[in-house]
Amino acid sequence: MDRFRPLRRIQVEPERADPPPPPPAVAIGGAAEMVPAPAAGMLMGAKVRRRAAVYRDCMGDYIGVHNDPCLAKILAKQGDNKVLFADKVLKFTQSGKMKRRILVITDFALYLVDPDADILKRRIALAAVDKLCISKLSDNFFAIIVPTEYDCLMASTRKKEIVDVIVKAIQSTSEYEPEVASSNRFEYHAAAEVIKEVEFEEADGRVKTRITLKEKP
DSSP: OOOOOOOGOOOOOOOTTTTTOOOOOETTTTTEEEEEOOOSSSSSSSSSHHHHHOOOOOOSSSGGGGGOHHHHHHHHHHHHOOOEEEEEEEOOOOOEEEEEEEEEESSSSSEEEEEETTTTEEEEGGGGEEEEOSSSSSSOOOEEEEETSOOEEETTHHHHHHHHHHHHHHHHSSOOEEEEEEEEEEEEETTTTEEEEEEEEEEEEEEEEEEOOOOOO
16 A cells, blocks of 8 residues: 655645745755745744645644554554644655655654555654754744754645644643744754754745754864
């Protein structure tokens, strides 16, 4: 069963009167790559957002987790069964490669599953999430900051919904509210000793994103 269609087919629903903007250019290690145009960010007042993303319906589970034997088994093994969100995403590896993943968010954890091998690649407890980083522009990227482990940079056309779901899930199980940092430049730990910087720039009607390795002082 092909539960993971190519991500370039995923598109943000445009307004009827306006065509969707072109995808952003992503420069990784000096070479520009094209990544599908992401959904809008979280804070309407702080971000340049597509109005289509503001009015788009939020379904939550776009995969049908409980109808998928592999995903259902992974959650059952961890004692999780309340799915708040599930969808296809792109995850950026330590080396800068993009990997297809299925992101499942429950009321206790985030799961990243390899859709080709049906293997759980990473589980992040919501209690371990310290911060979420997003830009002030209209792009797909978001970083989940996990100080006790290492961070995770991903891209999704449903970024706004993912950020909202994570924040609300953490609030519902604790008195802690994770910070949502909105900036056109932020850092994240791609590995314990590997720090990368993500920079966003709006030019010619599109968002250019550059990911660079930050040298140690």
